Amino acid sequence: MGERSLASPAVLTEKELLRMIRRRVPPERVPRRVTIKETADFFRVDYDDVVVLDDVPYFVRNNEREGRFGLEDEQKFWVKRAINLLTGKVVILKWVFRERFNARIGGLVFECARSPRKEARILELVRGRPDFMQGETVLDSAGNPLRVLDYIRGKTLSEITVGIGSSHEEFFFSFYASLLEEFIGALEAIKFLHESGEKHGDIRRDHLIKDHSTGRYRWIDFDYTYSHGESRFGYDLFGLGNVLLFITGRGDVTTNRLLKENPDALERIAKDDLNIVFHNRVTNLQKIYPYIPDALNRVLMHFSLGAGVYYEHTRELIEDLGEARERLDDRVFV
Amino acid sequence: MAARKTEQPKDRHVLIAVDQTENSKRAVLYVADFLGGNPGFRATLLSVVPKPEEDLFENEEERSAWAKEKVTAANALLNRYREVLIHSGFPEDKVQIRSCVGEDKSLSEIILEYQCEMSCCTVVVGRHHKSKAEEFLFGSTSSQLVHRAENCAVWVVE
Incomplete structure (x- = not known):
């Protein structure tokens, strides 16, 4: 007997749902019972539940996790991985809500918001671009908007950075140039955002x-916004600087880490060599890894306490990094 | 013999950009001390309320209410500072006030647009004592004014 039409998944029986689930997950992952949950409250939607959005049944898996504010692996209850039971595609279901709060970094307090409106606008703006997360908004049975986002299989830039090379020197001479090239590509994506306002x-x-x-590389999670002052993109550029420092140092080079692993190098570090916001992170990486070329180190130093001028536009950072990238070739191959 | 018509020299127009901070108050007091009672000067006190970004508000109503409240507070402040300048010797008809809600531009750009529109020879602002981190993340209006101003002087009052 053929399978029943899936035009009305809302009336699917438990038996039918279980049959669909068996096609999508290994036998040991098939639950004994399954229920369709309302989506009004994300806290009530759990692992092994089914939610129906826009007539599509999704089999809910784990909550996504993220390290924030020093708390590693904090669960994001409003972001759940799920399997589209019609196609088998893994997606991210994200409940949207607005919140306004004060963010604190390095002793600075500023106003931030999580804005569903902004996320929807950017999803529309970047539709079809391979360098951004893709997704769409669907309404649940009560008319509440939820996002169905592509699940991106792959490693984060931080996972990749710390996973290559057996030492910093090997990493830097064998892998860094191509990593930087890819990062410059990711900067172009942010430049596109900024140029679109x-x-x-x-x-x-x-x-x-x-x-x-x-x-x-694809950028994800762009629903946050912040109250900017004179410099509209300053906080974004600060984030880009931190990522650049992370990939160049093959991880965060902190004063604490130096104290344990390389106290001689710590002796050489002056106040101006530290990160402009996070004063426990070293920005003048050339003092730790002397083979880092001047052109590249000059870019890094724009994010240091000793900086006299700052980047205001992504374009400026891209130009300087492009130049530093070329010099890197000279250095590697000469 | 017909009396020779003498041309009145044009007043020098000073634009003082203020906000709710003590630094702005110092800028106003500086102009009052420095120029008050001297003939040949006029002043415009300007307050630009930063554009309330739509993403930070629940809806348009909330955003408009926020902007309205800020403009009301700005106008009250401008009127107080106007009195300060008048007491220092500026003629009443030579002290104007202007307030506006910013658009998709930085504060320095808006201030310089007013400077250009009103042909002010000097822009005066108070210096905000920002940390390097703060200046890096959010920029500095006075630094931008110093870098961008053309055909006018910029006084940054400490």
């Missing part, structure tokens, strides 16, 4: 994922 709002190294299927 949009901020990313939450630029972090784990918000950049190398898509396994395309080999390209």
